[in-house]
Amino acid sequence: MFSHVMLGTNDIERAKRFYDAVLGVLGVGEPIRNLSAGGKARLFYRHQGQTFCVSEPINGDPASFGNGSTIGFRCDSPEQVRAFHDAAVAHGGTSIEDPPGLREVAMGSLYLAYVRDPDGNKLNALHRMPPAG
Numbered sequence: 426m427f428s429h430v431m432l433g434t435n436d437i438e439r440a441k442r443f444y445d446a447v448l449g450v451l452g453v454g455e456p457i458r459n460l461s462a463g464g465k466a467r468l469f470y471r472h473q474g475q476t477f478c479v480s481e482p483i484n485g486d487p488a489s490f491g492n493g494s495t496i497g498f499r500c501d502s503p504e505q506v507r508a509f510h511d512a513a514v515a516h517g518g519t520s521i522e523d524p525p526g527l528r529e530v531a532m533g534s535l536y537l538a539y540v541r542d543p544d545g546n547k548l549n550a551l552h553r554m555p556p557a558g
Contacts, residue, residue, distance in 0.1 A: 429476035430496055432546045433488030437466040439517060439543050440479045444470065446516040447548070448477070450508045451498060490545035497549040503527075503536040509550035510538035517543040527554070
């Protein structure tokens with residue numbers, strides 16, 4: 426459905442340190458760095474056919490987060506969710522909502538963590554627990 430997800434940043438080097446750490450937990454390697462036609466720095470993280478990008482806004486205005494927006498990252502285990510969360514907090518992110526843990530929702534059991542990156546973007550680490558029984 427998606428070709429990529431891109432978030433804005435006001436500090437590309439700070440964003441690189443943050444996303445290198447949290448995406449590294451998911452097995453994502455170094456980003457491809459390039460410049461937009463207008464000279465704005467961008468980072469492209471590629472993993473398993475997916476692309477996640479961080480960019481200085483091309484229009485020159487400050488980056489801001491989307492109220493009501495969340496970018497979710499699939500994790501392979503509750504431990505990976507916790508590691509994602511802990512890496513985010515250790516690299517300038519902020520833990521938000523409930524602490525990482527199990528949530529029972531209409532779609533089943535989910536192990537979740539929510540953080541904000543240094544620019545305020547809301548991120549979610551999610552592991553779908555196998556059905557009981």
